[in-house]
Amino acid sequence: MGTAAVEHRPSRLRADASRNRERIVAAARDALVESGPDTPLDEIARRAGVGNATLYRNFADRRELFRTVTLSVLDQAARRGEASMAEEPDAFTALERFAHESAAARIGAQCTLLCMFDPREDAELNTARERLTGVVATLLDRARAAGQLRDDVGPGDLLVALAQLTRPLPGTGCPSIDHYASRHLQVFLDGLRAPARSTLPGTAATLEGLRRES
Incomplete structure (x- = not known):
């Protein structure tokens, strides 16, 4: 694998991770408006189109996400x-x-x-x-x-x-x-x-x- 390919993959992974984080934040915002702060985190993950593991990889808990x-x-x-x-x-x-x-x-x-x-x-x-x-x-x-x-x-x-x-x-x-x-x-x-x-x-x-x- 060439050096260019090695450099491209981390960049792409970072971009994917950033998009996932943005989707989670947007989904959490909408869930707060519609259902309040007690919305289950797995529902927020579903709205964002990501798995629960991805949500917790980005946010340790509910308070960190809502902050x-x-x-x-x-x-x-x-x-x-x-x-x-x-x-x-x-x-x-x-x-x-x-x-x-x-x-x-x-x-x-x-x-x-x-x-x-x-x-x-x-x-x-x-x-x-x-x-x-x-x-x-x-x-x-x-x-x-x-x-x-x-x-x-x-x-x-x-x-x-x-x-x-x-x-x-x-x-x-x-x-x-x-x-x-x-x-x-x-x-x-x-x-x-x-x-x-x-x-x-x-x-x-x-x-x-x-x-x-x-």
Whole structure:
């Protein structure tokens, strides 16, 4: 066997292993949205199209897997927000794009995940969380400064809505959830536009408030 063939095989194996890991993380994220954190790991492996041995080769236990999913959800959401602001000249369009892309990526998993970990005890998780919350706050600040966003909503309001709208109804698989989430999210976003047509009860959900409750 030539040297080139020997070098090619490890590279291919690493690529296969990386794809398996990505499939496991994606499957775990979807399972969390649909069934919650008690989903059996063998069900996650089945969804990912890998064997149980492959799952445990990548993740020692449930906590390690879900921590990786948490980091993935936070990182991808922050990237979407940053890209929206960089590529959309209109502030509210950037906000809408971030919201719809996050809903399509089923960010509802984040709500469950935030209750499983305390970012204050994990520097990497805390950094990822602060990055996302900063991006969301900036998206809203830009839209508000442009006179496009009502004054009585906060970043927490948007994150709670995204989490709720991307979770299926209890007791249903709801295979059309993505379709309905997109429709209902647009209704919600239209309600964020200025001028406000109603007075909201209570106060705006803040990121600090959500942190205390999680």
